[in-house]
Amino acid sequence: MTTSTDTAVTTQVYRVYIKASPERIWQAITDPAWTARYGYGGTVDYDLRPGGKYIAFTSDEMRATGAPDVAIDGEVLEADPPRKLVQTWRMVMDPQMESEGFTKLTYDIAEGEGGVSKLTLTHELEGAPGLATLLSGGLEELGAGGGWAWVLSDLKTLLETGNGMDTEHALNQG
Amino acid sequence: MNDDDRVFKALADPTRRFLLDLLYERDGRTLTQLESELEMTRFGVMKHLRVLEDAGLVVTHRQGREKLHFLNPVPVRLIHDRWIDKYTERRVSALAELKQELEGEGTA
Numbered sequence: 001m002t003t004s005t006d007t008a009v010t011t012q013v014y015r016v017y018i019k020a021s022p023e024r025i026w027q028a029i030t031d032p033a034w035t036a037r038y039g040y041g042g043t044v045d046y047d048l049r050p051g052g053k054y055i056a057f058t059s060d061e062m063r064a065t066g067a068p069d070v071a072i073d074g075e076v077l078e079a080d081p082p083r084k085l086v087q088t089w090r091m092v093m094d095p096q097m098e099s100e101g102f103t104k105l106t107y108d109i110a111e112g113e114g115g116v117s118k119l120t121l122t123h124e125l126e127g128a129p130g131l132a133t134l135l136s137g138g139l140e141e142l143g144a145g146g147g148w149a150w151v152l153s154d155l156k157t158l159l160e161t162g163n164g165m166d167t168e169h170a171l172n173q174g
Numbered sequence: 175m176n177d178d179d180r181v182f183k184a185l186a187d188p189t190r191r192f193l194l195d196l197l198y199e200r201d202g203r204t205l206t207q208l209e210s211e212l213e214m215t216r217f218g219v220m221k222h223l224r225v226l227e228d229a230g231l232v233v234t235h236r237q238g239r240e241k242l243h244f245l246n247p248v249p250v251r252l253i254h255d256r257w258i259d260k261y262t263e264r265r266v267s268a269l270a271e272l273k274q275e276l277e278g279e280g281t282a
Contacts, residue, residue, distance in 0.1 A: 009200055013244035015233045016252075017177070120233070137247070141270060149251035156252065 010128075012136060014121040016152045020159040022109040022117050026082030028155055029107060038158045039151035042071055052076040054087050067093050074102060083109055089123070091131060100128035119155075121148060177230070178257070181249045184229035189214070190222050194231060197245035204240050 018025060028034040032043035041059035046052065056072035063069070071093045078086040089105040091097035104124040112118050125132045133139060137147040145151075175183070184190055189212065196211055197203060209219045223243065226232040230249045235242050 009202055011202055011235075011244070013201075013233045013235055013246060014248050015230060015246050016248045017230070122235070137251075141274075146251065149247040150255070152248050153251045153255045157256070 010124065010126045010132065012123045012125060012132065012148065014123075014148045014152055016119050016156050017112070017116050018119060018156045018159050019114075019116050021115070022082040022111050024159060025109050025117055025119055025155075026085075028159060029085065030081075034158075038154040040071070040145055046076065048076060048079040048081065048085075050077060050079070052079070054089075058093060062093075074105075077104075091134075097128075097130055097134070100131055103128050103131060119152070121152065123148065177249065178253055180229040181231065181253060184225050184231055187222070187225075190226055193219075193222060193226060194245060197232065197243060201244050202235070202237075202242040204242060208243065 020028075028038070030044065030046045030048060032045065035042065035044045035056070036059070041061065042057045044057070045055045047054070052075065054072070054074040054076055055070055057069055058067040058071045062071070072089060072091055074088040074090055076085070076087050078084060085107040087105050088102040090102045091100075103126070106122045106124075108118075108120040108122070110118045110120075123135060125135070134144055135147040137145075137149055140146045140150070146153075185194075192212070193208060196208060205216070205219065205223070208223070209216050212219055223232060227234065230246055233244045233246045235244055
């Protein structure tokens with residue numbers, strides 16, 4: 001097996017087409033007023049320049065069950081609004097996930113035809129098997145949410161209809 | 175054809191489901207690696223991959239000189255969240271709980 005293939009195995013790629021402008025998608029990813037409304041539902045704090053800090057906070061629901069304030073931390077590597085965002089990403093709300101260290105996350109947003117944009121999320125998860133399982137939805141039955149596919153599905157619903165799915169319900173099911 | 179139609183059409187073929195299973199087992203494979211798992215011409219495999227790409231179920235990503243194929247679970251998730259969920263969520267979670275309980279008893 002070649003080295004590049006080894007890397008590929010630990011990379012996850014997610015793509016979704018959303019009827020929204022790249023600007024609105026960028027805002028939904030980087031603006032705390034939007035991030036609170038889909039997926040895991042926490043707010044974010046982005047310093048959108050190379051070397052800038054990134055913090056994602058836990059939601060009220062998560063804190064109610066004993067989670068710490070900060071869910072994810074990282075550093076912005078590249079910010080080219082509204083097309084590309086590259087950052088490091090480490091889950092700190094769980095000691096085992098935190099021990100897997102920083103991973104690399106890339107958002108690519110491309111404008112398509114008919115007002116439909118293409119959002120591609122690439123998560124390089126080398127040395128982070130626990131995170132890989134969580135983010136591919138493997139812990140959903142345990143109430144840990146459905147990972148990136150679930151988050152992006154919810155983001156699409158929010159931007160296209162103005163309503164997110166019922167996050168609390170989705171997290172508690174199973 | 176809308177997005178959901180393309181997903182169902184892509185999933186309606188056993189070879190294409192097999193290709194998705196291969197990528198589920200190990201993601202990010204080249205055409206050559208996928209082809210080696212099937213009794214089919216390179217052209218045939220390319221045709222199936224094209225249908226999967228059109229449905230959004232496979233996303234390709236260039237890495238150096240290689241074109242790697244990744245499984246994209248989002249289209250299936252969308253169908254689950256927007257459509258199937260609506261009808262089956264309660265029943266499925268009840269079954270999942272039952273399964274958990276029964277299996278829990280079995281190991282106790």
